[in-house]
Amino acid sequence: MTNPRYLVTGGAGFIGSHIAQALLAQGEGVRILDDLSTGKAANLAILEGPLDFARGDVRDLETVRQAMRHIEVVFHEAAIASVQQSVADPVETLAVNLIGTQHVLIAAREAGVRRVVLASSAAIYGDPPELPKREDMMPCPISPYAIHKLAGEQLARVFTRLYGLETVALRYFNVFGPRQDPASEYSGVISRFTAALAQGRQPIVYGDGEQTRDFVYVADIVRANLLAAAAPEAVGHAINIGGGTATSLNQMLAVMGGVLGTSIQPIYRDGRPGDIRQSMADITLARRVLGYQPQVAFLDGMRHTLAAMVPDVGVGDNESGDRARHEHTI
Ligand SMILES: NC(=O)c1ccc[n+]([C@@H]2O[C@H](COP(=O)([O-])OP(=O)(O)OC[C@H]3O[C@@H](n4cnc5c(N)ncnc54)[C@H](O)[C@@H]3O)[C@@H](O)[C@H]2O)c1
Numbered sequence: 001m002t003n004p005r006y007l008v009t010g011g012a013g014f015i016g017s018h019i020a021q022a023l024l025a026q027g028e029g030v031r032i033l034d035d036l037s038t039g040k041a042a043n044l045a046i047l048e049g050p051l052d053f054a055r056g057d058v059r060d061l062e063t064v065r066q067a068m069r070h071i072e073v074v075f076h077e078a079a080i081a082s083v084q085q086s087v088a089d090p091v092e093t094l095a096v097n098l099i100g101t102q103h104v105l106i107a108a109r110e111a112g113v114r115r116v117v118l119a120s121s122a123a124i125y126g127d128p129p130e131l132p133k134r135e136d137m138m139p140c141p142i143s144p145y146a147i148h149k150l151a152g153e154q155l156a157r158v159f160t161r162l163y164g165l166e167t168v169a170l171r172y173f174n175v176f177g178p179r180q181d182p183a184s185e186y187s188g189v190i191s192r193f194t195a196a197l198a199q200g201r202q203p204i205v206y207g208d209g210e211q212t213r214d215f216v217y218v219a220d221i222v223r224a225n226l227l228a229a230a231a232p233e234a235v236g237h238a239i240n241i242g243g244g245t246a247t248s249l250n251q252m253l254a255v256m257g258g259v260l261g262t263s264i265q266p267i268y269r270d271g272r273p274g275d276i277r278q279s280m281a282d283i284t285l286a287r288r289v290l291g292y293q294p295q296v297a298f299l300d301g302m303r304h305t306l307a308a309m310v311p312d313v314g315v316g317d318n319e320s321g322d323r324a325r326h327e328h329t330i
Contacts, residue, residue, distance in 0.1 A: 003070035004029030004052055009104060010078030012039025014180045015119065015172075015221055017047065019075050022222045024049030033058065033067040034078060043179055058100030061107065068104075068111040073229045076104045076118045083123060086145035097148035098155070105159045105167070115166040116156065117228045120238055122173045122214070122279060124150040131246070132214075132282040135171070135238060153238045166235045168228040170221075173242030173281045176301060177218030178308035189249060190215065190305060193256065193264075198310045203264065205249055207271030212246035214280045217301030220294045227290040234289045242281025243294045255302050260310075 006023050010016040011032030016039070020030045029050040035057045044053055056063035058078045068074070079097045080086065086093040101118065108116050125133045126140030141147045156167035176188055182195035193203040224241040228234050247255075257264040286292040296304075 002029060002050075004031045004050065005070075005072040007031045007033060007067055007071040007074045009033045009058055009064075009067075009074065009076045009100075010039065010119075011075075012036055012041070012043050012053075013077060013081070014043075014177075015175060015218060016075070016077035017043040017179060018177070018218045018222050019077065019225050020047055020051070022226065024051060031067060031071065033064065038081070038181065040181075058103055059095050061103045064100075064103040064107040065110065068107040068113065071108075071111060072114050074104060074108055074113055074116045075225055075229070076101060076116060079119065080145075083143045083145045086143055086148065090144035093144055094148055097145065098151050101148075101152040102155055105156060105165065109159060109163050109165045113165065115168065115229055115235075116159075117225055118152060118156055118167065118169045120153050120169040120171045121146065121149045122171050122240070122242070122281065124153070124171065125279075127276045129278070131278055132244075132280040133240060134282040135240060135285050157236055157238075160236045168231075168234045168236075169238040170224055170228055170241045171238055171281075172221060173214040173216050173240070173279065175218055175221050176215055177305055180218075180305075182309075189213070190252065190256075190302070191309065193253070193266075194306060194309045197256070197260065197264070203253070203266045205253075205266040205268050206275060207268070209250035209253070209266065209268065210248050211271075211275065212248045212278045212280065213252075214242035214245065215247055215252070215298055215301070216241060216243040216281075216294060217296035217298075217304075219296050219301075220292075223295065224286065224290060224292050227292055231290045237285065237289060239286050239290065239292075240281040240283055241286055241292065242283055243298065244281055244283045245298070246278065246280040247298060252302075255299055256306070259299070259303050259306050 012034040031052040123146040124139045126142045153169040176190040180191040182191040196203040
């Protein structure tokens with residue numbers, strides 16, 4: 001295989017595997033660097049095309065240097081993507097999420113990479129009441145995870161300023177779609193509710209269900225990444241990527257029930273301390289500098305997600321889930 005131009009760190013995970021799939025579908029060569037800590041071999045197995053998989057840890061600079069050879073663009077997705085794990089183990093999370101990011105930036109600079117697109121998070125905003133969240137608002141992180149993501153953005157900006165390495169950080173809001181792991185707390189409420197329904201359990205809602213999230217379908221996240229790899233004006237920015245609408249958990253359950261043809265009765269429990277009440281992205285900057293516009297309506301995203309994840313409840317099968325992915329991944 002000729003040298004791939006693209007490196008996706010964390011490419012065996014949920015979002016990274018969709019990015020890799022979209023690049024491969026465009027005929028591009030892709031290298032994935034992943035330690036398979038939360039990523040899955042099954043996510044790699046479905047990738048078709050010139051794929052080069054390097055099993056390794058972003059905490060090891062030499063490993064990252066090896067993976068960076070001849071690369072032109074990096075999509076840095078590798079992280080411990082769990083707020084709660086960052087609270088339980090801030091030392092390890094810092095090592096992966098911030099030092100790992102520093103290694104990616106160092107190795108990218110040394111290898112003459114043109115651009116690094118980094119996965120950041122809406123978590124950096126914390127929980128101030130102002131909505132929608134705009135990039136010029138003061139960040140107010142309330143977890144080690146959010147601190148590490150914010151510091152990673154800043155570090156990337158410093159590399160741009162000091163060395164001219166092009167960097168773009170994307171602040172993802174609540175991403176959902178096929179292949180999201182329901183076992184992880186951060187993987188999001190949609191995959192956890194889907195898993196509960198598939199197992200015949202009632203989903204558990206913490207609080208009154210009126211808390212809102214800005215859900216964004218994974219194909220839109222992929223689209224934003226590919227735009228960020230090329231857009232000249234994006235360099236040096238941290239940019240919100242969301243669907244641009246707020247949906248309450250109760251509304252979400254109603255949509256899910258509609259797709260499944262059933263009425264979902266959740267179990268309501270006390271709200272969890274630290275849970276963010278309202279979240280919604282202002283995506284004006286993404287529109288302006290990336291030309292980003294979310295294209296998958298919430299209902300359609302939910303249909304594809306359920307079809308891929310709950311084959312036995314009659315909304316489709318895995319094949320239709322795969323078809324949906326191809327239709328919507330650029
Ligand atoms: N899913 C969301 O809603 C969301 C929201 C905001 C930001 N993000 C960010 O997006 C990125 C992708 O998240 P995801 O939801 O696909 O999570 P994921 O857990 O599915 O993917 C993360 C990948 O990184 C790999 N990884 C973890 N530690 C590693 C290490 N030390 N070395 C090499 N690889 C390592 C894992 O094996 C996994 O494949 C992360 O940076 C996450 O913080 C996700």
